[in-house]
Amino acid sequence: MASMKEIAKHCNVSIATVSKALNGYSDIGEDTKSNILKTASEMGYLPNSSARALKTKRTYNLGVLFVDEALSGLTHDYFNHVLESFKNTAESRGYDITFTSGNVSGRRMSYLEHCWYRGVDGVVITCVDFYAEEVQEMIRSDIPLVTIDHICDGRIAVVSNNILGIEELVSYVIGRGHRKIAYIHGDDTSVTRNRLGSFYRTLQRFHVEIPDEYVCQALYRDADLAAEKTGQLLDLPDPPTCILYPDDYAAMGGVNEIRERGFRIPEDISIAGYDGINIARILEPKLTTICQDTKALGRIAAEQLIELIEHPRTTIIDKYTVDGTLFKGASVRDLRI
DSSP: OOOOHHHHHHSSOOOOHHHHHHTTOOOOOHHHHHHHHHHHTTOOOOOEEHHHEEEEEEOOOEEEHHHTTTTOOOTTTTTTHHHHEEEEHHHHTOOEEEESSSEETTEEEOHHHHHHHHHSSSEEEEEOOOOOOOOHHHHHHSOOOEESSOOTTTTTEEOOOHHHHHHHHHHHHHHHHHEEEEEEESSSSSHHHHHHHHHHHHHHTOOOOOOGGGGGEETTTTTHHHHHHHHHTTTTSSSSSSEESSHHHHHHHHHHHHHHTTTTTTTEEEEEEEOOOOOHHHHHSSBBBBEOHHHHHHHHHHHHHHHHHHOTTTTTOEEEOOOOEOOSSSOOOOOOH
């Protein structure tokens, strides 16, 4: 691995000039800086993280608070893509990531204490109970912070456009002639509340009325509970012609229940999911769903967190909304035919 002295010799500049180029100072020429950075890359230069931290007062380490109650961890088929994009963007900007669990060598710390212990420059929070006291402690702290799919006062938030997503999905289902539409929604979160409000509002816009029993609560990514709720809907005296699920994974539970009863999708009952995970594309028939832009969610979260860390005075605290796209699939029958 090359040293700054070797880079300086190769570029015929002083070590101080090399240091300024590598640390982003603006008092050297752009051509000189570009040449030094190119040479450093070609020679395999890597800065010493401890030395860099002393100079910049930053560790170039970002914390990730991700607590998946379903215990799927990084196999989570939605958030793993969001976090992969976050990681790739952070690394391209010279940052590493550390997962904040609150456990260090068997010792239990609060999430905030763990961040202090690891010396992270900032934290992204996603897939947690945002109302838990430990999480609220983080949100109230001085640490630079960005949330994904949840809005907190005074914090940058990157959120999926759940209102528009459900509006497009329900409009599509209604456009195919369905009026008896059931919705198995997720547990009570800000995401669920936005989706549920959009569901009712879209029905109202099309003058579609449904009985209360068509709407029931399950949990996100709980295929067994989704199957149970599907059975209850199918047992109604006047069952729905289409069932919407909180996510694509939960929809798999509905598929199993429907097929165990000898029904066909979409000939006998139509279904739709949400998220656009890979399995939706290979299921037969392909699942109608909203594909969330996980790359954009992760990328924007990383960019805004780094901007907040590096330029705290000029970074605007705002909400960034990311639209999804409707994947029509083949699981919603056209009743107009």
